[in-house]
Amino acid sequence: QVQLVESGGGLVQAGGSLRLSCAASGRTFNPYGMGWFRQAPGKEREFVAAVIWSGGSTAYADSVKGRFTISRDRAKNTLYLQMNSLKPEDTAVYYCAARFYTGTYSESNEYKYWGQGTQVTVSS
Numbered sequence: 410q411v412q413l414v415e416s417g418g419g420l421v422q423a424g425g426s427l428r429l430s431c432a433a434s435g436r437t438f439n440p441y442g443m444g445w446f447r448q449a450p451g452k453e454r455e456f457v458a459a460v461i462w463s464g465g466s467t468a469y470a471d472s473v474k475g476r477f478t479i480s481r482d483r484a485k486n487t488l489y490l491q492m493n494s495l496k497p498e499d500t501a502v503y504y505c506a507a508r509f510y511t512g513t514y515s516e517s518n519e520y521k522y523w524g525q526g527t528q529v530t531v532s533s
Contacts, residue, residue, distance in 0.1 A: 411433060411434060411435060411522045413431055413505050413506070414524055414525065415431050415504065415505050415526060416429070417527060418527030418528045419528075419529070420530045420531075421495055421529075421531055422532050423495060425495050426495065427495065428490065429445070429489065429490040429503055429527060429529070430488070431505030433487070433488070434486070435486065438507075439462065440462050441461070441510055442461045442462055442507075442514060443459070443460055443481065443488045443505060443506065443508070444456065444459035444479075445457040446503070446504045446517055447499075447502065448501055448502050449501040456516075459514035460480065460481055460488070465480075473499075476492065476493050477492050477493070478490070479491075492529070495531045497531045498531075499531050502526040503526060503528075504526045506521075506523045508521060
């Protein structure tokens with residue numbers, strides 16, 4: 410059973426930076442791709458960023474493009490999200506997820522495994 414565990418969330422001031430990590434269990438972990446989603450209070454879960462596990466190509470939501478960078482370390486089974494120039498609108502619980510087939514990277518139902526989430530709070 411694949412387990413994903415996020416870490417690195419916290420409280421930061423607007424304009425600050427934070428790096429999230431997502432550690433996957435299993436030495437044979439090899440998804441097609443992974444992604445980051447977030448959910449703010451009272452809002453639906455939304456796509457943030459995605460990466461192809463082998464090739465490394467990336468995609469971002471318009472709201473974070475130029476500020477966030479998704480990356481992965483395949484040897485460590487770890488996914489990262491570097492968040493710079495944070496805004497109060499970025500406040501949310503951030504989830505990492507893994508998918509095992511090609512498809513639509515921004516759709517949450519394409520992802521089979523999900524982490525428990527980590528809280529990111531950006532103060533103004």
